[in-house]
Amino acid sequence: MEQLLKKFNTLEPNRGFKERSRSFILNSPQKGDLPAGAFRQFFNIAQFSAAFGLVAIFIFLILGGLSFINKKLISPSLLSGLDSQNLEKEVKNLDIQIQLSQAQYYEDSAEAVEVALKAASGELDKAENRNQEINKLLDGLTL
Amino acid sequence: MIEGEKLHIKKAKKGNKEAFGLLYDYYLPKIYRYIFLKVSNEQEAEDLTHEVFFSAWRNMRGYKDEGFPFSSWLYRIAKNAVIDSYRTAKNNISLSKTGEDDFKVIDRSGENLDIDFQLEKIKKTIPLLRQDYQDVIIMRFVEDLSHEEIAGSMGKSEGAIRLIQHRALKELKDLYENGNTNGTIIKEV
Secondary structure: OHHHHHHHHHOOOHHHHHHHHHHHOOOOOOOOOOOOOHHHHHHHHHHHHHHHHHHHHHHHHHHHHHHHHHHHOOHHHHHOOOOHHHHHHHHHHHHHHHHHHHHHHHHHHHHHHHHHHHHHHHHHHHHHHHHHHHHHHHHHOOO | OOOOOOOOOHHHHHHHHHHHHHHHHHHHHHHHHHHHHOEEEEEEEEHHHHHHHHHHHHOHHHOOOOOHHHHHHHHHHHHHHHHHHHHOOOOOOOOHHHHHHHHOOOOOOOOHHHHHHHHHHHHHHHHHHOOHHHHHHHHHHHHHOHHHHHHHOOOOOOOHHHHHHHHHHHHHHHHHHHHOOOOOOOOOO
């Protein structure tokens, strides 16, 4: 039996099958292989992403630089003015300052007027006294 | 085992086609015979053999040397391919499908007609055995593998292989002598 079984060892597959199968298998990709052109595709995607990223960074730096220049050199108040709350506070403070200066002005001017009035009333008194003296003198002359 | 097999395997794992081609050339007849004697159909044997080597090439990167010969890995793939073929529509193949040309490669000159008859009878008897009996009979007596190699491909100990070999040979002889090859196939998957 063993000797008969050994005779099967001469059994061979068809040559045509062997060639077809071999060629097909060796022209197939292995599991884990990247498909053809995958590296190129990956490179293209990476290139585009890198370019896009650089442009974004560039735009950010330009805007940041312009903002810095605007804030620090050209118009320091402009950016702070963009804040409506700050602006409102500033406006309110400005209003109060104006009112206070007006009150001060009114107070100062009232004192000046008072002084002037007093001075004027003193002059009037003097003029009244003079008038009385003149009347007395005229009365003396006429009598 | 072919000369420099480990180097060829190493190269094939990295996708070297020539290296795998050498392994393919060496192991194709062995795997084909193993499958053919189990399925008893040339066309199906070719299809399954192709599947085995295609799967081996595809999964070559994942191959790990576990101390067994490379052939053990291929036989394991082949065994699973045959089992899968039984589970699909190809189940219960009639032995009548076996063509007379199946042994065209075997020398038929002179007094070999009697041997041809005996071989044909054995070929029809082998698929009647249990799967593990078939495996051991083919690997041990047709392919002349060592018990260690068979143990590696079947995931069993060498002692177990010797025991299976003894029982398989006895059952094959019984079936052969009793002529119980009427086309009924008993397959234990």
